[in-house]
Amino acid sequence: MASQFSFSLLAHDSTTAARRSVFCTPHGEVQMPAFMPVGTLGTVKGLTIDMVRATGAQMVLSNTYHLALRPGDEVVRHHGGLHNFMLWDGPILTDSGGFQVFSLASQRKITEQSAMFRSHIDGSLLDLSPEKAIQIQENLGSDVAMVLDHVVELPSPKEVVRDACERSIRWAKRCQEAATRDDQAQFAIVQGGLDPEMRVWCAGELAKLNFPGYAIGGLSVGETPEAMYAVLDAVMPAMPVDKPRYLMGVGRPIDLLEAIRRGVDLFDCVLPTRNGRNAQAFTDQGPIRLRNNKYQLDREPLDPHCPCPACRHSKGYIRHLFIAGEMLGPMLLTAHNITYYQRLMAEARAAIEAGEFETFYQRKKAGWTAAGG
C-alpha cells in the first residue's frame, strides 16, 4: 500500500464478524463501516457540496465510465482533478467502469485485451482495457481506484462465471502494473457469481497480489438478498483481515447491516439518492412514500431527531413539493436519505465499539419490518 494510505482495526463486535476500523487516505480518514453516496458525474444529484458534507458523508463515489464520456477525464484533469472540479476535499473512490460496461453499454464485446462497447450517450465505439481504466482514474485523481473487472449476469453457466472471474484476476494484475500515482490506492474486486467455491478461490488469488483493499463485486444484479448473504457467508472468511472490505452497489439499510455483521466495511448505492428523487424516504419504521395523500395535512417531520434540511419541514410540505413537481422535493429527500444512511453507519460503528451490534441489528430490523418495510 502506498505510504499515504493506512488501515487500522479499532474494535471487533463481541458476537458477530462486524468490525470497527479507520481507513486513512491523502484526503482524510474514513471511519468504517462507512457508506459512500454516489456522485456519478461529479455531483451527488440534487445536493450542493455543502449539503453533501452536512449529511455526514466522509467519502463519495464517482463513476469512471460516466465521467470519461462527459466531460472526459482529460477535462477533469485540466480542472485539477475530481476533488477540485466538484470541490469535495474528502476522499473519493472511483469505480472502474466494469459494471457500467455490463449494465449500460450496448454491443459490448469482451476480449482478453479489453472491453469494446458503444457509449449509451451517442453510440460511439469505446475501448476500455485495464490499463485505460487506470489511466482514466489517475486523470480523475481519486484516492481509491477500482480495478477493471468482468461482470456477468446472474445466473450464468458455471464456465461463463469462471471465465469472467479468471479474466478479472488477470486484469487486476494488469491494473496494478499500470499504476503510476502513489497518492492513489487500488482495490481489487472478488468475482465468482453465486458460486461459493469460486468466490473463495478468487479471493485467495487476489489476496496474493496484496492490494490495499478488496471489494466484492458482481452482486446486487438481480439475485435475491438471501443469495447475496450466502455469498458473503462463504467469501468473507476468505477475505484479507487487514484490508478494507467493500461491498459494491449494496444496498437497502437491512442489506448494509447484514453485510456489516459478516465483516464488510464499506458500501455505496444509488438507493438513497434515486429513491429520494422518487419521493421515498427511509426511516426507522421503513420506507415512506411522500406522495401519499395521507401526508397532505401532516405537520410532523419525517424524523424529529434527524438533523437534515428536510426534517425541519413538515411531511405535508414535502408532499406538496412532489405533487407540484418542485425541485426542492428531490433535493430535500436526497439530503434526508443520505443523512439516514450516514446516521445508520454512525450508530453501527457505536454499536460495534460497545460490542452490541447484534442487539442493534435486531432492533433496527424489527423497526423496518414491523411496518412492512
Added chain:
Amino acid sequence: MASQFSFSLLAHDSTTAARRSVFCTPHGEVQMPAFMPVGTLGTVKGLTIDMVRATGAQMVLSNTYHLALRPGDEVVRHHGGLHNFMLWDGPILTDSGGFQVFSLASQRKITEQSAMFRSHIDGSLLDLSPEKAIQIQENLGSDVAMVLDHVVELPSPKEVVRDACERSIRWAKRCQEAATRDDQAQFAIVQGGLDPEMRVWCAGELAKLNFPGYAIGGLSVGETPEAMYAVLDAVMPAMPVDKPRYLMGVGRPIDLLEAIRRGVDLFDCVLPTRNGRNAQAFTDQGPIRLRNNKYQLDREPLDPHCPCPACRHSKGYIRHLFIAGEMLGPMLLTAHNITYYQRLMAEARAAIEAGEFETFYQRKKAGWTAAGG
C-alpha cells in the same frame, strides 16, 4: 396602515428620483430599494430556504393563484400559514392572482363581480372575486397582500383599458373592505395600460384610499422597455411619496436601475430564477450562457467577488452540470442570479445614500451594454 407596518424614507439621491427607504412588517424590515425572488408555490425553485436566505433576499413573493390550486390555501392555513409552511421567517408578499388569470387561465370571463376562469392544471372552473382574493391571502398569511386587479393585454383599445382600470379601482376598495387581519397590509395596483393620463388618474384615485403601499401593474406584458419607462416617467410623480412603490414583474437589471432612478422601491421577477435554470448567469459584463463550449476548460468562477455557492466552482464545472443534465446546474445558477440581484440592490442603496446613484447607474449600464448584454 396597520400599526405593525411602517415606511420610512432614509435618503434621497442628489440628482435622480431614487430613494432609500425601509419598510417594516410583522416579519422584519425590508431595506429598499429591494428585489423579491419569486417562490411561486411556496419554494424558490431549486433553493433550500437556507440558500434563499444566503442570497441576501429580505422578502419573497408567492403566488395566490398557484397556491390556491396546489396545495390549496386552506391546506396552507392548516400548516400555520405560508411562513411556517415554507419556513421563511422574513416578510412575504403574495400577489392577488389577477395577473395569472390574465396570463395562465383559459376561458376567462371578467364581470363586475369576479373573474371566472378555468384552472391551467385540471381545467376546473374557478371564481376569483376581490373578497375571495383577500380571503385566500389571509389564509396564506402573507405580510403584504395585493388587491385583485383586472389586467389587459397591451396594446388594447382605450375603452378596454379604461374599463379595466376603473374596475381595478372598484375592486381595490372591495379588497380594502374585505380585510380582517391587522398583520397583513394591502397594496393597491395602479393600472391604465400605456396611457399616461389614465395612469396618473388611476394613481390619484387609489391614493385617496390611503393604502399602505402602491404598485404599478400591467407592465412587462410585451411592451418595449422604452414604453415601460415612459409610463414610469408619467406615473411616478403621481404616486404617494410616503408609501412603498412596487413595480410588479420587472425585470432585467437595467430595468431595475431605470425604475429606481424614477422612484421605485420594490421589485419582483422570475428572470433570475428562470434564466438560471436555463444556464444563463447575470454578471456585471452582461448575461453569460454557460452551455457555450468555450467555457469547457474555463477554471475561473463567474465572479470572484460573488459569495454565492456557484462562484466557488469554475465555469467549466457549471457548464459540465448543464451539459450532463444535472440538477445542481440550475440550483447553482439560481443561487448566483438571485445573489446578483441582491448585490445590485445593496449597491444601489449605498449609491443613493452617497448621493451618487446616477454615476452608479451609468457605470453598471456601461458594463452590461459593452458586452452586448
